[in-house]
Amino acid sequence: MHTGLTVGEFSCVTHLSIKTLRHYHDVGLLAPAEVDQGTGYRYYSLDQVPTAQVIVRLRNLDMPVADVKAVLAAEDVSTRNELIAAHLARLEDRLAQAQSAVESLRDLLVRPARRSAIEYRTVREQAAIGIRAVVDQQDLAGWWQGALGELHGFTTARGLRTTGPIGGLFANELLQDERGEALVFVPVDGEVRPVGRIDTLVVPGAELAVAVHRGSLQTIDLTYGDLGSYAARHEIGVDGPLREFYLRSPLDVAEDDQWVTEVCWPIFRADG
Structure with missing residues (x-):
C-alpha cells in the first residue's frame, strides 16, 4: 500500500511536468521517495513539495541543474546563500550585457547617414x-x-x-x-x-x-x-x-x- 503521491499527483501539486520530474530523477536532482519494484511507478512524499518548489524557482532563474544540486546538497545556510548569490551575480552581468546590446541596436537604427571622417x-x-x-x-x-x-x-x-x-x-x-x-x-x-x-x-x-x-x-x-x-x-x-x-x-x-x-x-x- 503506497501512501505517497503518484507522479501525476505530484506534478499537479508542484507544477512540474511528468516529463520534467522523470528527467530530474534521471539526473539525480529530485528522486521519488519510492519506486514500486513490480510496476516501476514512482511515488513522492509531501515532504518533497518544498524541495520541488525551490527547484522550480532556481530553474526559473536559469540555474544549471548541477548548480541546483549543489544548492540542495549544501550543508549550511551560508554555503547555500553563497551559491545562490554567485548565480544572481552572473544573471546581473548577463542583464547588463543584454541592456548594452539593446542600447547599441537602438543607436544603430537611428544612426545618421553621415559616416566616420x-x-x-x-x-x-x-x-x-x-x-x-x-x-x-x-x-x-x-x-x-x-x-x-x-x-x-x-x-x-x-x-x-x-x-x-x-x-x-x-x-x-x-x-x-x-x-x-x-x-x-x-x-x-x-x-x-x-x-x-x-x-x-x-x-x-x-x-x-x-x-x-x-x-x-x-x-x-x-x-x-x-x-x-x-x-x-x-x-x-x-x-x-x-x-x-x-x-x-x-x-x-x-x-x-x-x-x-x-x-x-x-x-x-x-x-x-
Whole structure:
C-alpha cells in the first residue's frame, strides 16, 4: 500500500511536468521517495513539495541543474546563500550585457547617414614596450584592459618617457577565426629591461586610413565598418594587422562613453 503521491499527483501539486520530474530523477536532482519494484511507478512524499518548489524557482532563474544540486546538497545556510548569490551575480552581468546590446541596436537604427571622417596617415616604426599574446576573441576585452593597466604601471614606476599614445595591433585571425595574436604597446624612449610579460619591441611602420571612434569599444565595429568599406570601395586595403591608438582610455577617464580611440586600417598609398 503506497501512501505517497503518484507522479501525476505530484506534478499537479508542484507544477512540474511528468516529463520534467522523470528527467530530474534521471539526473539525480529530485528522486521519488519510492519506486514500486513490480510496476516501476514512482511515488513522492509531501515532504518533497518544498524541495520541488525551490527547484522550480532556481530553474526559473536559469540555474544549471548541477548548480541546483549543489544548492540542495549544501550543508549550511551560508554555503547555500553563497551559491545562490554567485548565480544572481552572473544573471546581473548577463542583464547588463543584454541592456548594452539593446542600447547599441537602438543607436544603430537611428544612426545618421553621415559616416566616420577618414584621413590618411603614415606612421614610422617605433621603439616600444609591449605585451603580446594569442587570445580568444571572447577574452580580448579583459586581456586588453589588463595589459593597459600593467603597461601603465610599468612606465610610471620606471619613470619612462613615452613618445606616443598607447596602441594595439590585432591579427586578422582574431576576427576571422575568433583567436589570434594581440599586442598592446607603449612607445618609449631609451633602453628598457624586459620584465615578466613586458618585452621590448619595434612597432612596424605602416600606411593607414584612420577614423576616430568615440565611446565604448562595444560599438567600435561601426567605425571598423566605415573604414573597411572605405578601403574596399577605393581598392586601397592591404593585408596586415588592424591598429588602434587609445587617446582616451580607461587609464584616463572612468566612463567608457568618454573613451577616444583612433581606428587604423592598413592601406596602399600611391600619392607619394
